[in-house]
Amino acid sequence: MVFVLVVAGMGVCMVQLHTSQSRRQETSVDRKRALYMAEAGLAEAFLSVVQGKTGNVGTPELPAVIGDGVYWVEATRLPTGLVSLLSTGLCGKGRFSITAVIQRESDPVASLGVYARTNVSVGYGSLIDGYSSKQGKFESQVGMNQSSPTTGSGGKVQSGENVTLEGRSHPSPATGAGGLVAQSGVGTTIFGDALPGPTGVLVMGSGVMVTGSTAPGESNGALPAIETPQIALSPAPDLGSGLPTIISPGAHAFSTVELKASEVLVLEGPLRVVFEQLVLNEGAVLRADNSAGVVTVFVSERLQFSSGSVVESITEVPADLVFMVSAHLWSDFDGDEIADNPVEFNPSGKFYGYLYAPESDLSLTSETHLIGGVAANSLALASGSRVTYDQALASTLIASSGLPLQVAWRTSPVPDEPICRSRRDPISYLEDQGVVPLASGSAHEEGFVKTIYVDNAGLVQEYMGPVSLVDWSDVNQVLSMMWDNDPVVDGDNGQEAHRPLVFNRNAAMSTQNFGF
Amino acid sequence: MVEVVISLTILGIILGNIVMLQSASANAYESGVFGSTLEDSAESTMDRIALAVMSTRIDSLDEVLAAPGFCSEIDYEVVLDVIDGEPVFGAPEKIEFLMSTGQVMWTRDPESPEGVEISWSRYVSEMLEGEVPNGVDDNGNGIADEQGLAFNRDVNQIMIRLTLTREDSNHVQYTKTKTRRVTCRN
Numbered sequence: 001m002v003f004v005l006v007v008a009g010m011g012v013c014m015v016q017l018h019t020s021q022s023r024r025q026e027t028s029v030d031r032k033r034a035l036y037m038a039e040a041g042l043a044e045a046f047l048s049v050v051q052g053k054t055g056n057v058g059t060p061e062l063p064a065v066i067g068d069g070v071y072w073v074e075a076t077r078l079p080t081g082l083v084s085l086l087s088t089g090l091c092g093k094g095r096f097s098i099t100a101v102i103q104r105e106s107d108p109v110a111s112l113g114v115y116a117r118t119n120v121s122v123g124y125g126s127l128i129d130g131y132s133s134k135q136g137k138f139e140s141q142v143g144m145n146q147s148s149p150t151t152g153s154g155g156k157v158q159s160g161e162n163v164t165l166e167g168r169s170h171p172s173p174a175t176g177a178g179g180l181v182a183q184s185g186v187g188t189t190i191f192g193d194a195l196p197g198p199t200g201v202l203v204m205g206s207g208v209m210v211t212g213s214t215a216p217g218e219s220n221g222a223l224p225a226i227e228t229p230q231i232a233l234s235p236a237p238d239l240g241s242g243l244p245t246i247i248s249p250g251a252h253a254f255s256t257v258e259l260k261a262s263e264v265l266v267l268e269g270p271l272r273v274v275f276e277q278l279v280l281n282e283g284a285v286l287r288a289d290n291s292a293g294v295v296t297v298f299v300s301e302r303l304q305f306s307s308g309s310v311v312e313s314i315t316e317v318p319a320d321l322v323f324m325v326s327a328h329l330w331s332d333f334d335g336d337e338i339a340d341n342p343v344e345f346n347p348s349g350k351f352y353g354y355l356y357a358p359e360s361d362l363s364l365t366s367e368t369h370l371i372g373g374v375a376a377n378s379l380a381l382a383s384g385s386r387v388t389y390d391q392a393l394a395s396t397l398i399a400s401s402g403l404p405l406q407v408a409w410r411t412s413p414v415p416d417e418p419i420c421r422s423r424r425d426p427i428s429y430l431e432d433q434g435v436v437p438l439a440s441g442s443a444h445e446e447g448f449v450k451t452i453y454v455d456n457a458g459l460v461q462e463y464m465g466p467v468s469l470v471d472w473s474d475v476n477q478v479l480s481m482m483w484d485n486d487p488v489v490d491g492d493n494g495q496e497a498h499r500p501l502v503f504n505r506n507a508a509m510s511t512q513n514f515g516f
Numbered sequence: 517m518v519e520v521v522i523s524l525t526i527l528g529i530i531l532g533n534i535v536m537l538q539s540a541s542a543n544a545y546e547s548g549v550f551g552s553t554l555e556d557s558a559e560s561t562m563d564r565i566a567l568a569v570m571s572t573r574i575d576s577l578d579e580v581l582a583a584p585g586f587c588s589e590i591d592y593e594v595v596l597d598v599i600d601g602e603p604v605f606g607a608p609e610k611i612e613f614l615m616s617t618g619q620v621m622w623t624r625d626p627e628s629p630e631g632v633e634i635s636w637s638r639y640v641s642e643m644l645e646g647e648v649p650n651g652v653d654d655n656g657n658g659i660a661d662e663q664g665l666a667f668n669r670d671v672n673q674i675m676i677r678l679t680l681t682r683e684d685s686n687h688v689q690y691t692k693t694k695t696r697r698v699t700c701r702n
Binding site for chain 1: 534537538541544545548549552555556559560563567570571594595596597598600601602603701702
């Protein structure tokens, strides 16, 4: 009897010991699982933001379920386009919360200013400054006390490698675009930053003035490739009628279009137009009527804007006229058995727009006052060049995928919610409450969107309403999108319309139906 | 008389079995507790280290080299908040292996006299399990002579290796090794 009692007692003690050890290990495992549950919530909320929704996924009272755990995400809009996502994951006895802050809209390329993936050289007597098209026209921001019409600030020259600023070497005056006359002996002037690459150098000649930072930038030089839209070719426009030739809004593609002197080609926005070769001879005029929407021009083989040609923009807002130039292969375009440069950009006067040529070695002359931005493989500004960077381009989506950018990640205290205080398995807890958790794909809080798009018939359409009700199958090209948390999408929270570079219909349709 | 002797003998055998059973149980208990406690300690220490590495930036861990290099301490900062679109980092923190005491020590503000020190684990082995100080990679993990706590970089991830070892009253040694690959989230 005594023997049996002793053995029984020892058995009970050992069972208790192992039970408590198992509980500790189980809690530790559950806590790790809860961490990854919270991370899954963050991924789901990120997708929600990409789709234009608020970022809220589920609630503490009605969370989303994944596997044998649940989660919910609370999204908070912060200033400057940031969104804070607090994700709480529950699994077994584990509870974990993490917070990620994401930048909803960011364009890492257009924000680089006057940029080259490799080297930038700026000829003597050049002047680079900046302004913001959000604050009005360039002329309204020019300082009156400058020696030449300039804002005196806001410029940005950057490269992935070296930046060379040629100094004072020719004392004679040089005539620049728009009637500007560089003063005798004036060296190169950058009213703003001149930033070489992380391992590059900045070479400054004598008399060069840089008013901003000259510290190496953080850019690694990568420029995303251009995805030219696949649009069926249309017959070449009739240019010989003596009247301006108009390309209507929508999506069009042409093989070779060459404008001779006094010929005018009008591009009416919203418009995406693809040219294999686009040639403007001296005296030709390319006019972008972007008053109703953005004009985006893709050039795949040859872009030649000769000296004396003119490129006009009705709105004079750089983000409203975008040139996406993927041409980069030298070829004998004119039949003289000499290979020709595929990209020559020398229009006269002011050019309001953004020029993106990631594979080209681009040269700009003093004929052009480029107002907006430019990115190329390498960039050479001739003597007396004039460039003005539009700071408003940083908040566009000209050359980015449009994906949000994570700014910070940190652990957070678990919210004081009843389901968190209960140490029970969350799914059992919800079952007792009579609550059926939502599938992840169904747990996103609805957002509202206003979009202007080109449908499959080539017509420009407009939609405003819930994101989930957009019929992506009828959308051929998205021209602009604006999101909001309420049904009236009017930018009352300071949000702006964005123009995605490439519309991937399959991705849009798949993400709309994304879920477990 | 004979009956008494037989009774005493049987009683002695029973009592002896009880004592043997008790002794064996005690040994089993100690062994179980040791192994289990060491496992818990290794797991919880690794969890804390991994969470710290997750919360920092990969480019702030320059001292962590790719294999065959390694280090046994890291200095880092974790994100506290985001202000004006820029992450705000907290006070510097440090995780290091103190070979003299066999501890993994976490310190906040190591340069400050008001810094906080917490021991995350004792019983850390001098060398990682399977490794002896001979200049050769004995345990086949690509690193030679790594200590009981070792960090090394694998592309953009951090490998963390930890070995705890402890001896019980019967001089039986228990060893638990944990390895984890972590991605810095910032």
